[in-house]
Amino acid sequence: MASxxxxxxxxxxARDPRWAEPFLRLREMVAARARGPVVVAFLxxxxxxxxxxAVALAAEGVTDVxxxxxxxxxxxxxxxxxxxxxxxAKAAAPGLAFDVMEAAGENEGVLEALARFAxxxxxxxx
Numbered sequence: 001m002a003s004x005x006x007x008x009x010x011x012x013x014a015r016d017p018r019w020a021e022p023f024l025r026l027r028e029m030v031a032a033r034a035r036g037p038v039v040v041a042f043l044x045x046x047x048x049x050x051x052x053x054a055v056a057l058a059a060e061g062v063t064d065v066x067x068x069x070x071x072x073x074x075x076x077x078x079x080x081x082x083x084x085x086x087x088x089a090k091a092a093a094p095g096l097a098f099d100v101m102e103a104a105g106e107n108e109g110v111l112e113a114l115a116r117f118a119x120x121x122x123x124x125x126x
Contacts (some may be wrong), residue, residue, distance in 0.1 A: 004036070004061070004062060004063045004064055005035060005036045005062065005063075005064045005065070005066065006036045006037045006038070006039070006057040006060070006062035006064070006065050006066070007030065007034055007036065007037070007038045007039075007065070007066045007068065008038075008039055008040075008041045008050065008053050008054070008057070008065055008066070008067045008068065009023060009026065009027055009030065009038065009039070009040045009041070009068050009070055010041050010043065010050065010067050010068060010069045010070060010071075010082070011023050011040060011041070011042055011043065011046075011070045011071075012042070012043050012044065012045075012071065012077065013042035013043055013044045013045035013046035014045050014046075015045050017046075020040070020042075020046055023040050023070065024040060026070075027039070027040050036062060037057060037060050037062060039053045039056060039057065040053075041053035041054075041067075043077055043081055043082075043085070049085065050067070050082075050085040050086065050088070050089045051085065051088045051089045051091075051092040051093070052092075053089075054089040054090075054092055054093040054096055054098075055092050055093050057093070057096065058093040058095055058096055062096065063095065063096060063097065064096070064097045064099070065096050065097070065098050065099070066099050066101060067086070067098055067099070067100045067101065068101045068104070069082065069100070069101065069102075069103045069104065070103075070104045071103045071104060071105060072103065072104070072105030073103055073105050073106060074103050074106070078103055082100070086098060086100065
C-alpha cells in the first residue's frame with residue numbers, strides 16, 4: 001500500500017548533470033528514513049520539474065506533499081519561480097495537498113552543519 005505522504009527535494013539544477021549528484025545522494029539518505037516516496041525536482045536544467053514530480057507522487061498514491069527547497073535563502077527563485085511552479089504542480093496534480101518548508105539555508109541546524117564543515121573542510125583533490 002502506498003504512503004499518503006511524499007517529499008520533494010526542490011533544487012535549482014544546472015546544465016552539467018554532475019551538479020545533481022550530491023542531491024541524488026541526499027535523496028537516497030532521506031528516502032532511507034522517510035515514510036513515503038522522496039523525489040528530487042528541478043527548478044530548471046533537470047528533470048523532473050515540480051509538476052512532473054507531483055504527478056509521479058500522485059500516481060504512487062501520495063495525497064500530501066512536503067516541498068523542501070534546498071536553497072540558501074528566499075531570493076527570486078523562491079519568491080517568484082517557486083509560486084509559479086507550485087501553481088502549475090497543483091493544476092497538474094489537483095488531488096495533492098502541498099506544504100512548502102523553509103529554505104534549507106534559513107534553518108539554524110543547516111547553518112550550524114555548514115559552519116562546522118567550513119571550519120574543518122578538507123582540501124579538494126584537484
